[in-house]
Amino acid sequence: xxxxxxxxxxxxxxxxxxxxxxxxxxxxxxxxxxxxxxxxxxxxxxxxxxxxxxxxxxxxxxxxxxxxxxxxxxxxxxxxxxxxxxxxxxxxxxxxxxxxxxxxxxxxxxxxxxxxxxxxxxxxxxxxxxxxxxxxxxxxxxxxxxxxxxxxxxxxxxxxxxxxxxxxxxxxxxxxxxxxxxxxxxxxxxxxxxxxxxxxxxxxxxxxxxxxxxxxxxxxxxxxx
Numbered sequence: 001x002x003x004x005x006x007x008x009x010x011x012x013x014x015x016x017x018x019x020x021x022x023x024x025x026x027x028x029x030x031x032x033x034x035x036x037x038x039x040x041x042x043x044x045x046x047x048x049x050x051x052x053x054x055x056x057x058x059x060x061x062x063x064x065x066x067x068x069x070x071x072x073x074x075x076x077x078x079x080x081x082x083x084x085x086x087x088x089x090x091x092x093x094x095x096x097x098x099x100x101x102x103x104x105x106x107x108x109x110x111x112x113x114x115x116x117x118x119x120x121x122x123x124x125x126x127x128x129x130x131x132x133x134x135x136x137x138x139x140x141x142x143x144x145x146x147x148x149x150x151x152x153x154x155x156x157x158x159x160x161x162x163x164x165x166x167x168x169x170x171x172x173x174x175x176x177x178x179x180x181x182x183x184x185x186x187x188x189x190x191x192x193x194x195x196x197x198x199x200x201x202x203x204x205x206x207x208x209x210x211x212x213x214x215x216x217x218x219x220x221x222x223x224x225x
Contacts, residue, residue, distance in 0.1 A: 008134040012054045018137040019144060021129060028125035032118055040117035047124040054132055065127060066120070073119050080112040135159060161203070168202045169195065218224065 008014065013021065031043055052062050083105035133141070141153045172195050176182065181191035 002017045004131065005135065006218065007055050007057070007131050009131045010056060012056075014134060016143040018130075018133060018193050021133055021137075022145075023131040028128065029122060032121035032125055035121075037114050037117045038122040040114075044117065045123050047121070050110055051128045052122070054128075056208070066123065066148060070087055070122055073116065073123075076119075077112045078118050079080055080115060083108055120164045151200070161207075164206050169199055171200055172202075 028043070028047060031041060048059070048062055051057075052059055058186060081104055082102060139152060139156060142155070176195065177192045180187075181194075182188040
């Protein structure tokens with residue numbers, strides 16, 4: 001199982017109806033976009049505390065999850081704060097660059113502040129849904145929302161092949177490690193290249209085996225969901 005799967009199955013709300021979870025998620029998202037920055041910060045703290053309690057994890061681990069996306073968010077916020085203008089008086093602080101002045105825009109600070117807290121609140125709400133919704137409940141939710149069956153089947157098969165891909169990659173990597181394939185940096189690069197080439201061939205072989213199995217079971221084009 002993936003780490004995200006383990007967390008969703010250990011959640012206190014593991015067996016709660018997925019429709020209720022979806023409704024609460026939509027409420028969180030509406031609040032994340034409608035509240036002012038102070039309210040969004042409070043909402044972020046509430047969702048974070050609620051998520052930690054449901055998943056039985058500590059705040060440090062939760063902050064590590066947020067840190068994964070924080071770098072991209074900060075980079076986007078910085079592009080909002082800094083602006084270019086032909087007049088230095090229009091900026092709080094600027095550096096001349098040819099005929100332009102690049103610096104901090106007062107209006108951009110307000111927009112960046114709102115964008116920062118709104119994004120974090122929405123991200124926390126999305127984390128809450130993903131980490132508390134096991135994959136079988138996701139399939140049920142998609143069916144209840146009348147998502148096209150073909151799309152649901154594609155999601156199911158993609159999820160299945162993620163495990164096949166990881167299983168084959170771990171088996172190849174284990175065999176290479178036992179033969180000291182990653183002992184040196186050049187050897188590690190060669191082993192990694194071999195792993196990638198072998199991985200796709202073995203995944204295609206597993207796919208052919210699955211197709212053969214489905215043909216033996218008289219597969220008619222529809223999966224039982």
